[in-house]
Structures are given as structure tokens and as C-alpha cells.
Amino acid sequence: xxxxxxxxxxxxxxxxxxxxxxxxxxxxxxxxxxxxxxxxxxxxxxxxxxxxxxxxxxxxxxxxxxxxxxxxxxxxxxxxxxxxxxxxxxxxxxxxxxxxxxxxxxxxxxxxxxxxxxxxxxxxxxxxxxxxxx
Numbered sequence: 001x002x003x004x005x006x007x008x009x010x011x012x013x014x015x016x017x018x019x020x021x022x023x024x025x026x027x028x029x030x031x032x033x034x035x036x037x038x039x040x041x042x043x044x045x046x047x048x049x050x051x052x053x054x055x056x057x058x059x060x061x062x063x064x065x066x067x068x069x070x071x072x073x074x075x076x077x078x079x080x081x082x083x084x085x086x087x088x089x090x091x092x093x094x095x096x097x098x099x100x101x102x103x104x105x106x107x108x109x110x111x112x113x114x115x116x117x118x119x120x121x122x123x124x125x126x127x128x129x130x131x132x133x134x
Contacts, residue, residue, distance in 0.1 A: 050108045053086045054118045060085035060104045061122035068093060068100035069124035077102065098129040 064081030072080070074093055081091040081102055089106035105119040 046108075046110055046114060050110075050116065050118065053106055053108060054120070056084060056086045057089065057104045057106055057118050057120035058122075060089065060091070061102045061120040064091060064093060064102035064104070065100055065122035065124035068095075068102060069127050071126065071128050095126065098126055100124050100126055 060081045060083075063084045064077050067077045067080040068074075077093050077100075078091050081093075081104055082089065085091065085104050086106045089104050092103040092105075094101050101121065101123050103119065103121045105117055108114070108116045108118055110116070
């Protein structure tokens with residue numbers, strides 16, 4: 001009888017030590033996974049902001065090209081493009097032959113390699129050339 005009791009006590013003691021050894025494992029795993037999840041979420045937010053700014057650059061370039069095609073003054077063309085562009089955007093307007101070219105560039109916020117320059121360009125035919133004699 002004595003051996004069986006000693007055996008049971010030894011097994012119970014081993015189980016208790018095994019449970020004590022696992023204590024804190026969940027906290028350690030969470031401590032490792034949480035920073036990775038936070039970095040992933042921040043990267044997703046940065047990508048969404050960059051995509052939204054790129055779309056705004058495209059819209060701004062198109063708005064500027066439409067204004068230029070209507071023979072608006074260059075100041076009005078720049079104003080139309082800047083109104084639709086993201087903050088800190090640079091607008092360039094030039095006429096090449098019968099075409100107006102509007103380019104919008106803006107930097108994206110971000111550290112190091114995440115700091116990109118987004119750009120869009122739109123071209124429109126100048127209305128004053130439509131129907132003109134060659």
C-alpha cells in the first residue's frame with residue numbers, strides 16, 4: 001500500500017510542477033505577438049493614407065488639365081489643381097504644342113523608406129486649337 005501511495009504522490013507532484021512551468025507562457029506569447037500586430041496595423045494605415053493621397057493626386061491633375069484645356073489663366077489652373085490635391089503638393093503646368101500637361105507631386109509621411117513621393121500627370125488638348133486651321 002505504501003508504494004502505491006508514494007507513486008500517486010510522485011505523479012501528483014510531477015503534474016503540479018508541469019503546470020507551474022507553463023505559468024506565464026500566454027503572457028510571454030502575447031508580449032511577442034502584440035508588437036508585431038501593432039506594426040502590421042500601422043503599416044496598413046500608412047498604406048491606406050498613401051493610396052488616398054495617390055487618388056487625390058490623380059484627381060488634382062485631372063482638374064488642372066480640364067481647367068487648362070478651357071483656356072483658364074495659369075493661376076486658375078494651379079488653384080484648381082491645388083484645391084483637389086493633398087497638403088504639401090506641388091503643381092507643375094506646362095503647354096507642349098496643342099497639349100496642356102499638369103503634374104501633381106506630394107510626399108507621403110513616414111520614416112525612412114516609407115517616405116515616398118506620389119505623383120500623377122494629366123494631359124488635355126487645348127480648346128483653342130480645336131477647329132483651328134492647320
